[in-house]
Amino acid sequence: MIQSPATSPPSRRANVLVALAVLISQGPSLARNFIWDDVITLDTLRLRGLQNPFGPDTFNFFRPGKMALFELQYLLFGAQNPLPWQAVTLIAALLASLLCLRLLTKLIGPGAALAGALMVAVHPMHVEATGWISASNGTWMMCAMLGYFLLMLRVAETPSPPRSVALGAVGLLITALLMKEEAVMAPVLAVVLLWFAGFLSRRVTPHLVGHLLVCATFAVLTHLIASKAGQSLEPMHYATWVISLQAPGRIFAHMAGFFVPFGWPYYLDFPMRVSYYFTILSTGIVGVLALGIFAWKKRKAPSPALAGLIFATLALLPTSNLIPVGNTTWGIRYMIPASLGLAMAGGWLWIRLRENNRQRRLLLNGVAALWLLAATLTTWWGHYNWRNTASIMEKLSTVSDNPVWLLMTGREQFKSRQYEAALATSEKAIIAANAWQDFWDGNNQQLSDLGLSSLDSKTTEPYLVQALTNRVFALEQLGRVDEAWKTVQEGIAMDPNLAPLILRVADHFHEKYKISRSQADLSESERNYQKAAKSTPETAETAWANLGLLYVDAGHEDLAIKVWQQGLQLMPGSATMRHNLGIALKNKAAKTSGTITTLPQP
Structure with missing residues (x-):
C-alpha cells in the first residue's frame, strides 16, 4: 500500500x-x-x-x-x-x-x-x-x-x-x-x-x-x-425494505x-x-x-x-x-x-x-x-446490438418474456417496416401479457404477505391492450383488414379509451360511410374521431385531419375548414392539416370555375 x-x-x-x-x-x-x-x-x-x-x-x-x-x-x-x-x-x-x-x-x-x-x-x-x-x-x-x-x-x-x-x-x-x-x-x-x-x-x-x-x-x-x-417515489414500507435488502447480492x-x-x-x-x-x-x-x-x-x-x-x-x-x-x-x-x-x-x-x-x-x-x-x-x-432501438429490443426480448420489452420491440419493428416480424412479436406479447395477468391473479395473497399492494389482472391489462394494438397496426400494413378489425373490437372491449384503437374504429366507420352513406356510420365515425382528438398527442393530429376529411366526404366543406383551423390552433406545426386546409380554401374559392382539387384519403 x-x-x-x-x-x-x-x-x-x-x-x-x-x-x-x-x-x-x-x-x-x-x-x-x-x-x-x-x-x-x-x-x-x-x-x-x-x-x-x-x-x-x-x-x-x-x-x-x-x-x-x-x-x-x-x-x-x-x-x-x-x-x-x-x-x-x-x-x-x-x-x-x-x-x-x-x-x-x-x-x-x-x-x-x-x-x-x-x-x-x-x-x-x-x-x-x-x-x-x-x-x-x-x-x-x-x-x-x-x-x-x-x-x-x-x-x-x-x-x-x-x-x-x-x-x-x-x-x-x-x-x-x-x-x-x-x-x-x-x-x-x-x-x-x-x-x-x-x-x-x-x-x-x-x-x-x-x-x-x-x-x-x-x-x-x-x-x-x-x-x-x-x-413515482417508492415508499419505505416493509416490502420495500425486504426487496432493497437484495442489494448486497446484486452489488x-x-x-x-x-x-x-x-x-x-x-x-x-x-x-x-x-x-x-x-x-x-x-x-x-x-x-x-x-x-x-x-x-x-x-x-x-x-x-x-x-x-x-x-x-x-x-x-x-x-x-x-x-x-x-x-x-x-x-x-x-x-x-x-x-x-x-x-x-x-x-x-x-x-x-x-x-x-x-x-x-x-x-x-x-x-x-x-x-x-x-x-x-x-x-x-x-x-x-452493435445497441446500434438502434429495434436491435436492442430484439436482443432483450430473446432473454426475457417481459411484455414491456416485447411491446417496445414490436413498435420498433413496425417503424422499420418489418411488419411480419412486428406481427409475430405482437403475438408473443399477447401471450406474455396473459401470462402476467395469470401470475398476478394467482399470487395475490403471496404478494400481500410480502407487504406489496393487492394486485389483480387489471394491473397488467394495459400491456395486453397495447399488444392487441400492435397486432392491429401490423395486420393493417399486411392487408389483413378483417383480422385487424376483429382485433380492434377485442381491444375496445378491454379498454374503451385506448386512443389508437378509437382512431381505428373511426376510420372503420368512415370507410363504411363512403359506401353506405348511412347517417349512423357518419355519426359513429364523427364521435370516435372527436374522442381520439381529445386523447393522446400521438393520435390527436391524425384524428383532427381525418375528421375534416369525413366532413368533406359528407359534403360539409365549411365544417371541415373549421375543424382544420381549430386543429391548427392546437397543433400549428401539422403539415397535413395545413395542406388540407389550403386545398379546401382553394376549392371553396374556385367552385364557380369548376377547378376542384381532390383531397387525400384518410
Whole structure:
C-alpha cells in the first residue's frame, strides 16, 4: 500500500495508452443512432425549445446539469444527425478514463493505476453509460466526481491549501449532483479514499461535513421537485425494505460482472418468491458483515483491494432503495461510479500477483492481454446490438418474456417496416401479457404477505391492450383488414379509451360511410374521431385531419375548414392539416370555375 498520495502525474505514455484504449473499444459508438429514451428527449426539446433547465426533466427527475448539456447540444447540433451527439459521449468516456488514471496514480502507483484505468477504458459498461445519449449524464457525473476526489486529496495533503482548491471541490460536487442525484454519495466515497491514503484528519473533516450537508439538502430538494412533477417515489414500507435488502447480492453480482464482463445477464425479471427474497437477504447480510469486520481489522492499514471493494459497495447503494434517490433499477450503466473502486482493487491485485516471479509475470501479462481483448470485443458486440432501438429490443426480448420489452420491440419493428416480424412479436406479447395477468391473479395473497399492494389482472391489462394494438397496426400494413378489425373490437372491449384503437374504429366507420352513406356510420365515425382528438398527442393530429376529411366526404366543406383551423390552433406545426386546409380554401374559392382539387384519403 502507498502511505501517501504520489505527487507526479501519469506519464505521457500511460495517458496515450488509455486514450487509445477508449477510442478503439468505444469508437464504434460513433456509428450508433438515437435510441430508446433519446428519441423522447429530442422530441421534448423540439416541442418546447430551450427553457430553464432547473425543472423536472423529460422523466420528471431533477437533473438540471443534464438538461442544460442537452439543450446546448441541441442548439449546436440539432436533432437530425446523431454523430456529434455520440462524439460528445465518447469525449465523456475518454475524460473519465484519463481522470481515473490520474487519481489511481496518486493512490496506488503508476503500474497498478494503468492496469485499472485500462479496465475502465475498455469496459462494456460504456455501451449503456456513454453510447446511450440519454444515460451519458452518468459518465459526466463520474468526471465531476473524479475531479472532486482529486481536489479533496489536494486539500487533505496540503497544510494550507488555496481557497480556490476548496471552492473548486465544492463546485465539482455540485456539478456532479446536477448531472445525476447518485452523486450524493461523493463525500462518503471521498472519506474512503482519504482513509486509504492516510489523510483522513480533523483538518479535512469540516470540508466533508459541509459537503454532506450540501448532498443531504440536494437529496431533499430532488424528492420535492420529482414528487411535485409526478415522479413515482417508492415508499419505505416493509416490502420495500425486504426487496432493497437484495442489494448486497446484486452489488456483489455487479462486482463479479466488472471483472468478468463477457455477457449481458441483466434486465432479467427476478422471480416473485418469498424464499428468494430471504435467501438474498441472508447471504447479502453475511457478505456485508464480513466486509465490515475485515475493514475494521485492517482499519490502520487498508489494502487497495479492501478500500476499492468498500468504495464500490457504497457507490452502488443509491440504486438499491436503501438510499432512495434517483433510479432504483439495476443496469450495467450504474456501475460507472463504482468502477473506480473496482479498478483500484483489480489493478493493485494484478501488480501484487506479478511481484518477484518472472514466469507468473509472463502468465499474468498474457491473461491481462486476453482480458482486454475479450472486453473490447464484448464492447464492440454491445455497440452493435445497441446500434438502434429495434436491435436492442430484439436482443432483450430473446432473454426475457417481459411484455414491456416485447411491446417496445414490436413498435420498433413496425417503424422499420418489418411488419411480419412486428406481427409475430405482437403475438408473443399477447401471450406474455396473459401470462402476467395469470401470475398476478394467482399470487395475490403471496404478494400481500410480502407487504406489496393487492394486485389483480387489471394491473397488467394495459400491456395486453397495447399488444392487441400492435397486432392491429401490423395486420393493417399486411392487408389483413378483417383480422385487424376483429382485433380492434377485442381491444375496445378491454379498454374503451385506448386512443389508437378509437382512431381505428373511426376510420372503420368512415370507410363504411363512403359506401353506405348511412347517417349512423357518419355519426359513429364523427364521435370516435372527436374522442381520439381529445386523447393522446400521438393520435390527436391524425384524428383532427381525418375528421375534416369525413366532413368533406359528407359534403360539409365549411365544417371541415373549421375543424382544420381549430386543429391548427392546437397543433400549428401539422403539415397535413395545413395542406388540407389550403386545398379546401382553394376549392371553396374556385367552385364557380369548376377547378376542384381532390383531397387525400384518410
